[in-house]
Amino acid sequence: MDDLNRLKVVLVEQKKTGKWLAEQLGVSTTTTSRWCSNASQPDLQTLNKIAKVLNVNMKDLLTDNKIE
Structure with a gap:
């Protein structure tokens, strides 16, 4: 399965953890x-909460x- 989200990357960039x-x-x-x-994957409603x-x-x- 392809990686569908960048959540881990964004958490690292913000120095936050999955536990947080x-x-x-x-x-x-x-x-x-x-x-x-x-x-x-989180559903769209949850993805919106994560973004906020x-x-x-x-x-x-x-x-x-x-495509490059």
């Missing part, structure tokens, strides 16, 4: 770990699939 994100969203650390490893918590545009959490 889990606490902010009220989900388990296992859930955020699965999102960061691309084992599963991280103060980024939702598009910034998605992989850029431009």
Whole structure:
């Protein structure tokens, strides 16, 4: 499966952890770990919440699939 999100990268850039994100969203650390490893994907509503918590545009959490 292709990497569909950049969540792990954004967390590292902001010096935040999956545990911190889990606490902010009220989900388990296992859930955020699965999102960061691309084992599963958050739904669009949750992705929007993640973007707000991280103060980024939702598009910034998605992989850029431009063909170069």
